[in-house]
Amino acid sequence: MTVQIKSTVDQNRQMRVTISDVSDALGLTKSTVSRAMNDYPDISEGTRLKVRRMAEKMGYHPLSHAQAIRTGLTKSLGLIIQMADHDAHRPFLAEFLAGLSQGASAEGWTLTIAASDSASATETVFNDMIRNRKADGFILPRAMVVDPRVSLLRNAGVPFVLFGRCPDQTGCAWFDVLGEDAMADAVVHLAKLGHERIGFINGGMQYTYAPLRRDGYLKAMQAAGLTPAVAHMREGAVTEKMGAAYARDILRRPHPPTAIVCAVDKAALGVYSAAAEFGLKIGSDLSVISYDGIPEGAHATPPLSTYAVDYTASGQRLSALLIRRIKGEAPEALRETVRATFLDRGSAGPPRLTSDELMRKIAAGGQGKTI
Amino acid sequence: MTVQIKSTVDQNRQMRVTISDVSDALGLTKSTVSRAMNDYPDISEGTRLKVRRMAEKMGYHPLSHAQAIRTGLTKSLGLIIQMADHDAHRPFLAEFLAGLSQGASAEGWTLTIAASDSASATETVFNDMIRNRKADGFILPRAMVVDPRVSLLRNAGVPFVLFGRCPDQTGCAWFDVLGEDAMADAVVHLAKLGHERIGFINGGMQYTYAPLRRDGYLKAMQAAGLTPAVAHMREGAVTEKMGAAYARDILRRPHPPTAIVCAVDKAALGVYSAAAEFGLKIGSDLSVISYDGIPEGAHATPPLSTYAVDYTASGQRLSALLIRRIKGEAPEALRETVRATFLDRGSAGPPRLTSDELMRKIAAGGQGKTI
DNA sequence: CTGATCTCCGAAACCGGTTTCGGCAAGAGG
DNA sequence: CCTCTTGCCGAAACCGGTTTCGGAGATCAG
Incomplete structure (x- = not known):
């Protein structure tokens, strides 16, 4: 039973070159080789090089487990x-x-x-x-x-x-x-396009990113001279479903926003489906900018503009x-x-509808889709 | 610099109980304890138990790295x-x-x-x-x-x-x-519902599962007295996009199938979108049964019937x-x-349309959606 | 009662490294 | 020229285990 394994181990054992192999090849002791490899100060530059070169030549890599038992570090x-x-x-x-x-x-x-x-x-x-x-x-x-x-x-x-x-x-x-910078940039981007009512759907508040992104949104709104409306802000959306629910909620308010910034792509995709229910076209009737860079975002219609993270x-x-x-x-x-990198893909454009037009459309669309 | 780490290691070192601690506590030697722990035959049942109990009591767990340098096994x-x-x-x-x-x-x-x-x-x-x-x-x-x-x-x-x-x-x-069994079951299930023309979209042929699943499909077709049509079979679909392309392709053929079995859920979701393009309702106009159990399948409309794998x-x-x-x-x-477990969720029902009706619908729908 | 065998455990080597200690030789200082 | 450093390296202990070897004591057969 164990024979098979033993032979395997032995094979590998033969293949491996140990510190003693290196020290023997150089006529030095293990300790010298060890210290040379670990840059101890009491090793001359000459022997350090000799050791290094020989180790390289022989293909010596110290066994991390062997090191671990003395150093306590497993690497x-x-x-x-x-x-x-x-x-x-x-x-x-x-x-x-x-x-x-x-x-x-x-x-x-x-x-x-x-x-x-x-x-x-x-x-x-x-x-x-x-x-x-x-x-x-x-x-x-x-x-x-x-x-x-x-x-x-x-x-x-x-x-x-x-x-x-x-x-x-x-x-x-x-x-x-820097999620806060991304959120701020998103606001600036939308403000430049002419949006004045910009909503914000945040992610899970138990994570430290959430307050940061909210602050980024708020600061940029103030800097752009816009007043963030509590009615247009939600938090805790980390799934598509929650994003959709919040978006529906926000859009049904008296003066709905023409754009929504999302802290999380999943939530943004939820905004997409809420918009679809109301018959709103993303990128014109309703603009969305989000954060994460999930692959599904690229395949949505229109592709989701988002601040992508390189994981x-x-x-x-x-x-x-x-x-x-x-x-x-x-x-x-x-x-x-x-900083996250902005992928400008078409879910954010200049606002097309007035507040009243938007409200009417939402009211009409909302009726058709009541579940 | 290193001081911080050393103290950390020392802390942990103090906490750890070594084999010597155990052997000292029992008045035995390390070697005896080691052999007792590893079920060597030359240790009496009595001392084996004493050692085991003491080890348990003291919370002794051998350090795998230390074992590794002798045994060659890292665990x-x-x-x-x-x-x-x-x-x-x-x-x-x-x-x-x-x-x-x-x-x-x-x-x-x-x-x-x-x-x-x-x-x-x-x-x-x-x-x-x-x-x-x-x-x-x-x-x-x-x-x-x-x-x-x-x-x-x-x-x-x-x-x-x-x-x-x-x-x-x-x-x-x-x-x-057993993907082949799942595919066969799917065919049987569809045949019982009354389907006669059942298509098959396979996954990546470089993987060993693909030929197996194809054979499962083919065997069940023959067993059910149905003739698998080459025109209704495709292979290599592992993404939604490919699934959609193949589905479009198959559905445009003279006598399109009323049901499609997919080897991979992603491909099945592609079938969904192809069906939507043609104006076909999944579960009645076109039935789909698939394999994998991805979460998106449960959220599709109608939810995807699939053979789920417990990963x-x-x-x-x-x-x-x-x-x-x-x-x-x-x-x-x-x-x-x-065996995979079948999640019967509504994407497979009895066929509703005749071959001609289906063809007409597809021809009509296909024109509207040409890209 | 004696010699052989068997059970069970201790002593010590070993695995592949690291680290402490001490000493030799060369260089510095007087 | 002699001592004191200093630089550099070897010898040996050590880390926490495993494994080989051998021997003491018990058991058994003769």
Whole structure:
């Protein structure tokens, strides 16, 4: 039974070149080679080079598990996927993972992942991975306003990097996309087109991005001399269904907006279907600008104008930052933000209808579609 | 700089209970404890129990990295995500990963993942992970008719498990869902409803599931006394767009089918849009039964009747099988298949139109929608 | 009662690295 | 010329486990 495995292991064992192979080839000791590889100061430049070259030539890569038992570092990054989360980010999971893994393997690190169904399970999984040294640090996707993961890790003294910013910044490193700038740009864009009543549908308020995007929207409205109407603002839409419900709600108000900014693409697609119910044409009767860059947006009619996030690149940066964090850099030095890129695709145009025309159309369309 | 990390490691180090702690507590040696934990035959039942109990009580879990340097086994499963693949399986990635990670952690193993953009990159990534012992075995999603991953791993003597069956079965363990049975059931179901002309749109022919599902369709057609028409069969549709194109193509033929079986949900959604173009009502003018169980199917109108796959459960089984494979069980003993579960949701009903009526409707609808 | 066999465990080597300690030789200073 | 550093490296311990080897004590056959 075990024979088969043994032979496999032996095969690989023969193939592998160990530190002793390198030291023997050079007439040095293991310790010298080790220190040369790890840039110890008490190794002369000459031997450091000799060792490096020989290691390269022989194809020597130190076995991370062997290093781990002494150093305590596995050279692996941990990611825990919370299945309880709504699937708003699922479409990007593959890209995100690819980015993370690329960023990790660029430095010779690996990505270890686990999943959990509930918040309490998440805690267990974290503790388990920490205790058994499955990962040297963690990537925390979707920073939350109250984030139990942060307190747990901060508390345990384990390095981590957030995807998204953090209210209590102490000890937090992060990477984030400036959603507030995107929302502000969207308002400016729409204002330039001539829109005056611009609505806003925000995403999940438990995430830190939501208040930021709302502030971006509000600031830009004020800067453009427009008054944001409470009647035109909603929050908590992370699915198409919720987006549609909020859009219907907003559009039925007395002086409906001619444009709606969405914090999340899924919600924007909901706006599309609400508009369809009312017989409104997106891009002329009602303009929409959104945020995320999900593939479905490109296939909608008209294609959704949106501020797209590069999730692959984000993953890469997060891995890079986390590795530096694990290596000891201060969290304050490990905070990066980038701007989303605007994809102007046709769901935003100059307003065509007056307030009254819009109201009439909505009233008429709304009747036909009452469920 | 390093101080912070050191303290962290030290903290964890204090917390961890090592094998020596256990052996000291019992007045035994490390070697005895080790053998007791690993069920060596030369340990008496009494001490084995004493050791086990003390280990449990003290919370001792052997450090997998420490074991790895002697045994060569990391206790981690590898998964390489091919980004070049079309995104037909992306919606399930999260569920699949959750299943894999659950199956792994149930045995105290972990899941290490990497991504690659191209087929050649995949080979590099595999070799890298094998050489550096990042994983003891691999899960290969989406078995292909000609699968370079299989030859690579077979060749390197590294254990693996396929998601999907394999033409050259030597040394292959697998888990698969019986797509052929689902396709056959779909045909039977439609035939019972009264359909006689049933079309078939297959998925990507590079995957092993495609020929299987086609055979399932063909066999059931013959068994039902129906003649499958070449004009009503297409293959290679893995996206909504392709499904729509093929459906248009099939429906424009002289005697169009009253029902279409799809090997992939995405393609079925394409059939929906093609039907809409022709003014055909799904579920009455045109029936559709598909396979996969993607969430979008439930939200389509009418909801898509489909044979759903439980990707979480599949992942769990795959992990379990791979672990047993790594532990030395013969691949022949590690082959499992399950049936998909039919979700009868309303996209399949009795045929309403005669062949001529259908043709007329299609001809009329087709003109209005020419692009 | 003795010798052979079997059970069960301890001692020590080992896996592949890292890290501490100490010492040799060359260079600096007096 | 002699001492004191300093630079550089080897020897050996160590990390947390596994595995080989051998031997003490119990059991059994003669």
